[in-house]
Amino acid sequence: MSKEKYPYQRIFERDKFKCRYCGVNGSKDFSTWWYANFSIDHIVPKKHGGDDRDENLALSCHTCNLYKGGSKCDSFEEAKEIVLKKRAEAESWFNKHVKQS
Numbered sequence: 001m002s003k004e005k006y007p008y009q010r011i012f013e014r015d016k017f018k019c020r021y022c023g024v025n026g027s028k029d030f031s032t033w034w035y036a037n038f039s040i041d042h043i044v045p046k047k048h049g050g051d052d053r054d055e056n057l058a059l060s061c062h063t064c065n066l067y068k069g070g071s072k073c074d075s076f077e078e079a080k081e082i083v084l085k086k087r088a089e090a091e092s093w094f095n096k097h098v099k100q101s
């Protein structure tokens with residue numbers, strides 16, 4: 001791998017390598033980092049008028065980013081609420097259909 005930093009290294013550092021939505025800490029160990037598969041989320045999606053300013057960017061794990069998708073939201077708090085609601089739904093589905101007792 002190259003020694004180049006991430007294009008949005010400043011956002012990774014500002015957010016301390018943690019998902020702003022679920023809080024998973026990517027700096028804990030490589031396995032966590034690997035599965036978190038972080039990306040930069042536009043809090044207000046570009047298609048809804050969001051821009052590339054740092055205030056509109058949040059470090060997000062792959063799963064949270066996927067669940068948030070292009071959901072329309074106007075603030076980080078609203079975005080987080082959307083993600084955590086979907087996470088709670090997924091968790092109850094998991095407990096019902098996947099979890100082994």
Ligand SMILES: [Zn+2]
Pocket residue numbers: 019020021022023024060061062063064065
């Ligand atoms: Zn997350």
